[in-house]
Amino acid sequence: MNQVYRPQSEAEACDLIRQAAEAGTALSLMGGNTRSGLGNRVAADAVLCSTGLAGIVDYEPGEMVMTARAGTPLGAIEAALSANDQMLAFEPTDHRGMMGTQGEPTIGGVFLSNASGPRRLSAGAARDSLLGLRFVNGRGVAIRAGGRVMKNVTGLDLVKLLAGSHGTLGFVTEVTFRVLPRPESEATIVLRGLDEATATKAMAAAMAQPADVSAAAHVPQAVARTLPDAAGQAGALTALRLEGLSASVTVRSAALAARLSDFAPVDTLDAAASAGLWRTIRDVTPLQAHQERPLWRVSVAPAAGHRLIAELRQHAEVDALCDWQGGLVWLQMGGAPQADLLRRTVAALGGGHATLMRASDDARAGLSAFEPQPAPIAALSARIKAKLDPAGIFSPGRMAPVLRPGVGTTGRTG
Structure with missing residues (x-):
């Protein structure tokens, strides 16, 4: 089993990452380990876990803004909000059932996976609620991005860039986010x-x-x-x-x-x-029972979701569930993941992206769990990765795209 490090402070995390960079030690960045099967399996030398960095730092219900350390359990966040009749607007998905994992979701993991539930349709994604964060880059340097209010930015927006990056760009130690009143x-x-x-x-x-x-x-x-x-x-x-x-x-x-x-x-x-x-x-409960069957999360235009399902059913056994007015399609395949067929069909229907959430190691072999990027965007992603993680030590198994359409740059976030 790999060595697991649980730093108790940001300074300790900086030291550990600096030492790993100097030694060329690959680190798998982890929160509550509830999405441990996501990505392509590439062994890391050690695990850097955020659960030692827990606790609510600042919460003013009247301002509807909270700051918490990244390893704070999601349940603790939701309990504090509920006591003040408030909530996380984006209704975070609990991935444990669909992925067959244990552990306790953390607030850092929620934002790093952009875990957005049904209310994303009306309230935006997790990244749209994220106002600021602190993280440690691949050189072991602590960086603060954003703050307690939403501001316009020029160039790369590090807050949006880190959201959904799955631990490939930095070790997040603290997040600041807005909340909303809970509906009566x-x-x-x-x-x-x-x-x-x-x-x-x-x-x-x-x-x-x-x-x-x-x-x-x-x-x-x-x-x-x-x-x-x-x-x-x-x-x-x-x-x-x-x-x-x-x-x-x-x-x-x-x-x-x-x-x-x-x-x-x-x-x-x-x-x-x-x-x-x-x-x-x-939580995609209807597709949790058959853990041996590959599960895809596919984002397309709302009008294209039903066409995607109909086309795939002509060639493969498929169970489906549609959220976000049809724009988010959960697909459970009857046998092989059928990655080529799925991504060709998505492209033919106007584009989107497909992420393989659940599959056996054998099924994952030879395919990308995340949507492959066009060459120009992939090149830009690689340059950003090289700046923030020059030694390439962070989460080698994730291989998550750094840039997605409209994310991480000025303009609309997806």
Whole structure:
């Protein structure tokens, strides 16, 4: 087993990384180890774990901003926010069930994986809530980026660059992020029995209404039976969540149900049933049972999600779940990962990116778990990696893209 280092301070982390760089020691950067199977397996010499850096540094509920050390358990963050009727806007995904891992998610790991759940559709991704951070680069130098307010930047935005980098650019020691008030109530409109193409039309129609839908997802018939009892009746399920003041949710949900009744029979789930359903969708529970089957996370244009599923089903056994109005497609393959087929199909449908979340070591061999980058972007990513980690010691097995469209530079974040 590799040596595991758990620095108790940022200064100690700097010393450990500096020594590793001088010795050429490859370090696997880790939080709670809940995404340990992600990426291509390349052995590291040692593990650098952030769990020794835990605790909330600063939290002013009135300002809706929190600063915490990177190794702070996500549960502790959510408990502190809940006590003040606040929440993480992006509804972070818990990857343990889908990836068959243990451990406790950390707030640093959430941002480094950009773990964004169903509310990403309306509130943005995890990186959009991240205001600032502290990290140690590959030379063992501590760097502060961003602050407690969102500012315009020129050139590379290190905060956005580190978010979603999976520990390939630096060892994050502290994060500062904005939070939002927790909605007083919620309800979910459920349409039964739609196919993927019709569900896409129904979700688009719902998003075009002044109902302020906070999440939209479709669960095909093949996997809908695994949903909670309150939602998991026979047949496919299309779900649309509304949140806010109780009286407003009641009025908006009634109006939206009437508008969508032409598509299919409509049910309305109360707050408790709604919360249970969206936890299931957030954590991709319907695709957790068969750990031996490869699982992909695919991001495409919302209108392309159902076309992707239909095309793949002509060539392979596929189970699917669609979130983000069809723009996030979770695909569970029946046999081999089918990476070439999947990525060709994504490209033919207008582009996107596919990440292999779960697969055996044999299945991963010879393919990239992360979406390959075009040559110019790959070259720029390599130069950024070389600046921040010149000895190439960080997380050799991850090989995550440094730059993604609109991320890490001025402009819109994806």
